[in-house]
Amino acid sequence: MKNFRESILTLITETSANLPSDVRCAISRAIDQEDPASQAGLAMSTISVNIDMAVDNISPICQDTGMPTFFIHTPRGVDQLQMKKEIEEAIAEASRSGKLRPNAVDAFTGKNSGNNLGDHFPVIHFEPWEKSEIEVKLILKGGGCENKNIQYSLPMEIPGLGSASRDLEGVRKCLLHAVYQAQGQGCSPGFIGVGIGGDRTSGFELAKKQLFRRIDDHNPDSELDLLEQDILRKANTMEIGPMGFGGKTTLLGCKIGKSHRVPASFYVSVAYNCWAYRRLGVLLDAETGSIVHWQYRDSDEIKRMARGEGIPLTGREVVLQAPVTEEQIRSLKVGDMVLINGEMHTGRDAFHHYIMHHDLPEHLDTNGGVLFHCGPVVLKNADGSYRVTAAGPTTSSREEPYQADVIKKLGLRAIIGKGGMGPKTLKGLQDHGAVYLNAIGGAAQYYARCIEKVTGVDFLEEMGVPEAMWHLQVNAFPAIVTMDSHGNSLHSRIDEESLSRLGKFATESH
Ligand SMILES: O=C(O)C[C@H](O)C(=O)O
Ligand code: SF4
Numbered sequence: 001m002k003n004f005r006e007s008i009l010t011l012i013t014e015t016s017a018n019l020p021s022d023v024r025c026a027i028s029r030a031i032d033q034e035d036p037a038s039q040a041g042l043a044m045s046t047i048s049v050n051i052d053m054a055v056d057n058i059s060p061i062c063q064d065t066g067m068p069t070f071f072i073h074t075p076r077g078v079d080q081l082q083m084k085k086e087i088e089e090a091i092a093e094a095s096r097s098g099k100l101r102p103n104a105v106d107a108f109t110g111k112n113s114g115n116n117l118g119d120h121f122p123v124i125h126f127e128p129w130e131k132s133e134i135e136v137k138l139i140l141k142g143g144g145c146e147n148k149n150i151q152y153s154l155p156m157e158i159p160g161l162g163s164a165s166r167d168l169e170g171v172r173k174c175l176l177h178a179v180y181q182a183q184g185q186g187c188s189p190g191f192i193g194v195g196i197g198g199d200r201t202s203g204f205e206l207a208k209k210q211l212f213r214r215i216d217d218h219n220p221d222s223e224l225d226l227l228e229q230d231i232l233r234k235a236n237t238m239e240i241g242p243m244g245f246g247g248k249t250t251l252l253g254c255k256i257g258k259s260h261r262v263p264a265s266f267y268v269s270v271a272y273n274c275w276a277y278r279r280l281g282v283l284l285d286a287e288t289g290s291i292v293h294w295q296y297r298d299s300d301e302i303k304r305m306a307r308g309e310g311i312p313l314t315g316r317e318v319v320l321q322a323p324v325t326e327e328q329i330r331s332l333k334v335g336d337m338v339l340i341n342g343e344m345h346t347g348r349d350a351f352h353h354y355i356m357h358h359d360l361p362e363h364l365d366t367n368g369g370v371l372f373h374c375g376p377v378v379l380k381n382a383d384g385s386y387r388v389t390a391a392g393p394t395t396s397s398r399e400e401p402y403q404a405d406v407i408k409k410l411g412l413r414a415i416i417g418k419g420g421m422g423p424k425t426l427k428g429l430q431d432h433g434a435v436y437l438n439a440i441g442g443a444a445q446y447y448a449r450c451i452e453k454v455t456g457v458d459f460l461e462e463m464g465v466p467e468a469m470w471h472l473q474v475n476a477f478p479a480i481v482t483m484d485s486h487g488n489s490l491h492s493r494i495d496e497e498s499l500s501r502l503g504k505f506a507t508e509s510h
Contacts, residue, residue: 004083004289007282008090008136011291012068013099015138015280016060019051021301022215023277027051028302030189030242030249030275036312039335039480040247045312046440046478047242047275048305053445058099062187062276062442063377063390063466064142065100068122071212073135075286080126087124091116098389100140101377102465110350112464133292137212137281141273144395144419144441145186148272149207150178151200153265160502166266171196172227173505178270179235179251180502183495184244185395185419187274187441191215191253192231195269197261203269210255211273212281214296219256228254234505238498242275243440244419245480246494276442311446311478313337323368324413326433332481334488338437340477343455344370344416348394350467351459352402355409361458364471366410373399373417375466377444378454386454388472390444393418396436404428416479420491429485436483438490450477 019027031048034040054061068091074080092115094100104118105111116122129135152158152174154166161177164170178192193213195206219225231254241247252275261267281295318332322342332338345366347355360366376391396417399406403415403425413434415421418441429435439447456471463469482490 001078001082001287001289004284005086005090007284007289007291008087009093011136011138011280011282012090012094013058015140015278016065016094016099017054017058019061019276019278020280020296021298022296024051024302024305026215026252027189027275028305030252031305031307033248034242036307038247039245040241040249042311042480043242043245043440045307046443046446048307049311050440050443050446051305053449057389057445060099060101060377060390060444061278062142062274063101063375063392063444064144064394065103066140066142066146066278067103068100068116069139069141069208070122070124071137071209072124072126073129073131074126075129075132075134078134078286084124087122088117091122098377098379101375101390105464110463110467112466114464132286134284134286134289135281136284137279137295139208139211139279141211141278142276145182145190145272145274147395148182148186149204150181150270150272151203152268154268155266160499161506168223168227171268172231174268175231175254175270176234176238176502176505178272179231180238180240180498182272183240183419183491183498184242184441185397186272187276187418188240188244189242189249189252189275191273191277192251192255193271193273194254194256195267196256196258198259198267198269199261199265200267200269202259203267204271206257206259207269207271210257211271211277212279213255215253221258224256224258228256238501240494240498243438244491244494245438246497274442313478317478320370320414322370324370325368326413329413329433329435330485332435332484333486334481334484334490336481338479338481340370340414340479341475342473344372344472344474344477346372346374346376346468346470346472348373348375348467349398350463351469352399352406354459355406356402360410364458366412368411368413370414370416371406371410371412372472373415376448376470378465378470386457388448388451388454388470391448391451392442392444392446393439395419395441396421400425404431407432407434420482420489426483426487426489429483430487433485435481435485437479438482439479447477450474
């Protein structure tokens, strides 16, 4: 199979950079549903521009290219060991060329292997079949939405919905709660794959496999088909909206499978996927390894997603020049849109953990600074300098235990992330005069374009590319104030409102 490795590299590149036809269709409907002048509309237009940019740049739609997971069907007689080896080579090559972010880190030390290879990384499932071609399906599902996966064990009490029994109503409650608990943190509008039954492991596997169904298909089981449609309709009445900003579209697809279970267990397993729903498949000639057919790619697909040029600015945006003054920060309110110029620093999980116990390197001054929760894709230029090729925000809530202290210690004035933070950070913003700014999750191409220059990097060796502290010079980097220095948080408001809407389904039979 002389072309197998090359075909896999093409599949990886295409999956990372070019969303499937059915996903494009679903997102397109969501764009049309939101008021372009609202925050939800702004999120959707940023998403649409980003999707087009990723295709044009042949670069990752989102900087988090996830844990590459392959499902492969092979005819009799193919050499699976050789296939595995060549898949690993293709993965390493895609990591070198920036189609994948180096994402494999040691479970304990966090040491990045640098090439997306590691213990059980990537995930490859082989299964035999009777057909003569090889089928390779790939999903690149990022960590933020993976963290929003959830498993219920019935019977149980579900927050906001009361008791859920081992029946259809109980399952319905689990699924509505699963969407509610993700809020905007898994980069809504999202999709859910659901596994009913099985055991804890096979339930999640079944859920993830549902994500390989086309969004526009119909479940052959009529009861499950009705349930899928009902969840989709009800979830969208919760008004969590794109990125959790409030709005009409929260969920774009719900696919449910069921397995037999043992009498003692009744699991409902939910795999949440962000809007950056990157999964594709190919059929390969088993002799040559060449691609003979693309799956999830329709000839009449929507090629361009953006409705206009760039994202619509109103002229009312507040320009923040870093370092920022406390006075300017205190004047900002939830809902304001800002454009940031000057220097910002990236910092995420490893950085927050480190800085709680250590000081910054002496050459750095972060007073009045902007910290971006981001693990970018970065490539090295021939002259030794770096360029950022994908850089969207990461889920901020993981830094909740540290953020208020880090703001104080480093003299920060603005945190950029996504999904919002909790009460401790909100108080920290009040006490120290800082704001939380929400960027649009997954819009990695869009934000990379705002980065004019990488001015330096710290902790690269120890923490690896995504976790290092990158120093960036940015121009007109847009973000929305969602937590201000006066105790207001859009996130807690949307959470409360959506919880009360969720509660309406507590007693209602469908
Ligand atoms: O790791 C990342 O870059 C982001 C992650 O997928 C997230 O959603 O938080
Ligand atoms: S940042 Fe958002 S869009 Fe990207 S992988 Fe994470 S959840 Fe998905």
